[in-house]
Every structure is written in structure tokens, then in C-alpha cells.
Amino acid sequence: MKPDLRFNFIADMQKSILTVRREFAANRQLVWDCYTKSELLDQWYAPKPLTTKTKSFDFREGGHWHFAMIDPNGTHYWSRTDYETITPIDGYTGYDSFTDETGVVNPDLPRSHIEMTFTEQGAHTLTETVVTYNSPKDLQTVIDMGMEEGLTSTLERLDELLLKLTT
Amino acid sequence: MDKYQEPLDTIFHALADPTRRAVVQRLVEGPAPVKELAAPYDMALPSFMKHIGVLESAGLIASQKQGRVRTCTLNPGKLAAAEKWFEEQRASWASRFDNLDNLLTSLQGETDET
Numbered sequence: 001m002k003p004d005l006r007f008n009f010i011a012d013m014q015k016s017i018l019t020v021r022r023e024f025a026a027n028r029q030l031v032w033d034c035y036t037k038s039e040l041l042d043q044w045y046a047p048k049p050l051t052t053k054t055k056s057f058d059f060r061e062g063g064h065w066h067f068a069m070i071d072p073n074g075t076h077y078w079s080r081t082d083y084e085t086i087t088p089i090d091g092y093t094g095y096d097s098f099t100d101e102t103g104v105v106n107p108d109l110p111r112s113h114i115e116m117t118f119t120e121q122g123a124h125t126l127t128e129t130v131v132t133y134n135s136p137k138d139l140q141t142v143i144d145m146g147m148e149e150g151l152t153s154t155l156e157r158l159d160e161l162l163l164k165l166t167t
Numbered sequence: 168m169d170k171y172q173e174p175l176d177t178i179f180h181a182l183a184d185p186t187r188r189a190v191v192q193r194l195v196e197g198p199a200p201v202k203e204l205a206a207p208y209d210m211a212l213p214s215f216m217k218h219i220g221v222l223e224s225a226g227l228i229a230s231q232k233q234g235r236v237r238t239c240t241l242n243p244g245k246l247a248a249a250e251k252w253f254e255e256q257r258a259s260w261a262s263r264f265d266n267l268d269n270l271l272t273s274l275q276g277e278t279d280e281t
Contacts, residue, residue, distance in 0.1 A: 005268070007261065007264065009257045009260060011179060018256070022264045024264075024268065026275060030271060030274060031267075031271065034270060034271065034274075040270065040274075043270050044266035044267040044269070044270045045263060045266075046263070046266075047260070047262035047266075048262045048265075048266070
């Protein structure tokens with residue numbers, strides 16, 4: 001059985017902020033490494049069934065990570081994370097953008113500010129990711145991007161949704 | 168797509184209140200008159216009607232008056248739009264973190280062996 005690790009996902013639509021907290025059964029240095037070394041990021045960053053491929057990586061203030069998430073059909077979704085401030089091994093801040101293959105930021109798609117925090121919880125590590133969009137309109141654009149395929153009625157899971165919105 | 172152009176943040180705002188969530192939950196079972204919906208709450212009717220108004224303007228519910236009875240009905244499409252986005256976001260973060268769990272386990276395995 002998997003350990004019971006804390007996972008919170010909170011969407012504040014008024015302030016355009018997503019807050020994601022997750023506990024990991026590992027020490028802080030190791031979790032930090034997984035977030036800040038490209039050979040490790042490539043092994044976990046993209047949600048399944050996508051995979052991650054780093055094109056360039058420069059983890060320093062002012063540097064950036066340029067990478068693709070690749071779907072099973074081989075389509076590449078290019079992004080970059082620009083690092084703003086870095087405080088090993090407490091956290092870092094930066095900006096996430098959508099780019100093309102050469103790393104040029106797509107000005108038509110929203111950028112988001114990210115703030116990562118790593119906290120010791122005994123032998124475990126708690127990470128917090130705060131994603132902030134410039135405006136509710138930007139967040140709406142991101143939502144619409146995920147809504148291209150048809151919507152299905154999912155009322156049977158309503159209770160779960162309402163529970164999560166309460167958390 | 169047109170159906171879902173209305174900002175989802177109004178939907179989430181509408182669902183951010185416990186009374187309004189309970190009303191939506193009750194309406195999943197079927198339409199109900201306002202009087203019945205208000206009954207469990209220690210709240211003046213005008214205050215309760217404000218909650219109904221927020222849910223209506225978010226498009227989550229519709230209401231119709233017949234004689235002296237106003238009946239509310241759920242609009243499941245709106246709810247599905249909000250839920251789909253929320254679920255996708257949550258699932259993609261959860262999947263990503265599962266990957267990291269596995270990686271951490273294998274990295275710790277390597278350390279233990281040395």
C-alpha cells in the first residue's frame with residue numbers, strides 16, 4: 001500500500017491563484033534535487049502519459065529550463081521555466097511560459113508566476129507550489145485550452161468536487 | 168464551445184459558499200421549490216434568495232415561478248465545465264507527483280545499496 005501522503009489542490013479563481021501542496025517520503029535535499037536537476041526532472045515532471053525532454057537547462061537566477069512534454073503521438077508541447085530567485089534548498093521563484101521549439105515565448109498564451117517552497121516534515125518533505133496568473137482572464141484562457149474536447153456530464157463525482165472546493 | 172464562454176470564475180465563486188454548495192447538492196436529486204431548499208437554514212428568506220441569485224447568475228441553476236411557488240432546477244452542463252477543468256488540473260498534478268514518488272523511491276534504493 002502507498003503511504004498516506006498529504007495532497008492539496010486549491011483553486012482561488014477570484015485571485016487567479018492555484019496552490020498545490022504535496023508531501024513526499026524523502027528528505028528535503030533529494031526532493032530539491034528532483035526539482036532542480038534536468039536529468040531527474042526528465043524522469044518525472046510531465047504527467048502521464050506524457051514524457052519530459054530537456055532541450056537546455058541552466059539552473060541559476062536569470063537562467064531557464066527549456067523543455068518539451070511529449071504525448072504518445074509524438075507531439076511536443078514546448079515550455080520554459082525562467083528562474084527568478086533561488087534559495088537552496090528552501091525554494092525558488094520564476095515564470096512558466098509556453099514557447100516554440102527554439103524557446104521563444106508565445107506572447108498570446110498566459111505566463112504564470114511560480115513560487116516553490118520545500119519544508120521538512122520529520123523525515124518527509126512538504127512542497128508547496130503557488131501558481132499565479134496575471135488576471136482571471138489569463139486563467140480563463142488556460143481553462144479554455146483544456147476544454148477543446150467535448151464535455152461529459154460527471155454529476156456522479158459532484159460530491160468529490162464539492163469536497164475538494166471546500167478543502 | 169460557445170456554451171462555455173462564460174467565465175468559470177463565477178461558477179467557482181458561486182460554489183465557494185457552503186450554503187450554495189448544499190443547495191446545488193440537493194438539486195442533483197431533482198428540482199425543488201425555494202421554500203423547501205431554504206428550510207434547513209436558519210436564515211431570513213431575502214438572505215437565502217441572495218444565494219439563489221448568485222447560483223442563477225453563474226448559470227448553475229435556473230428558477231421558474233408558477234403561482235406563488237418558485238422552483239429551482241440544476242443546470243448540469245455548467246457544473247460539468249467547472250468540474251472537468253478542476254479534475255484535469257488535479258489529475259495532472261497527482262500524476263506528476265506519483266512519478267516523483269517512484270523516482271524518489273528508486274533514488275533512495277540506490278543510496279541504500281551503497
